[in-house]
Amino acid sequence: MPGQLMHLGATVMCAHSxxxxxxxxxxxxLVNGMPAVTAVAxxxxxxxxxxxPPGPCLTAQWVSTAMRVRIGxxxxxxxxxxxxxxxxxxxxxxxxxQTRVKGT
Numbered sequence: 001m002p003g004q005l006m007h008l009g010a011t012v013m014c015a016h017s018x019x020x021x022x023x024x025x026x027x028x029x030l031v032n033g034m035p036a037v038t039a040v041a042x043x044x045x046x047x048x049x050x051x052x053p054p055g056p057c058l059t060a061q062w063v064s065t066a067m068r069v070r071i072g073x074x075x076x077x078x079x080x081x082x083x084x085x086x087x088x089x090x091x092x093x094x095x096x097x098q099t100r101v102k103g104t
Contacts, residue, residue, distance in 0.1 A: 005069070006097055008037065009034045018049065032098040037077045064081040
């Protein structure tokens, strides 16, 4: 199933409501005027509210990416992809992204 292409302006949060941002974008490819995001670099999570061990979410790596769309040789991230936070193992949730460009 196709998902929306992810970009820097997408709203992404950990399972404990901590906002997540990409550590690297692809500035040569713009989606809705913002740089696209690939699976090359992890996301950083700030403000995770989990206080119990194993502690708050710090980073997240996407484990499910676009199969057919590549940006700069790396798989593009899609809104329906899956990411896993470290050290908790919980997922990231994409709640808002651009709606014009889809990929598989």
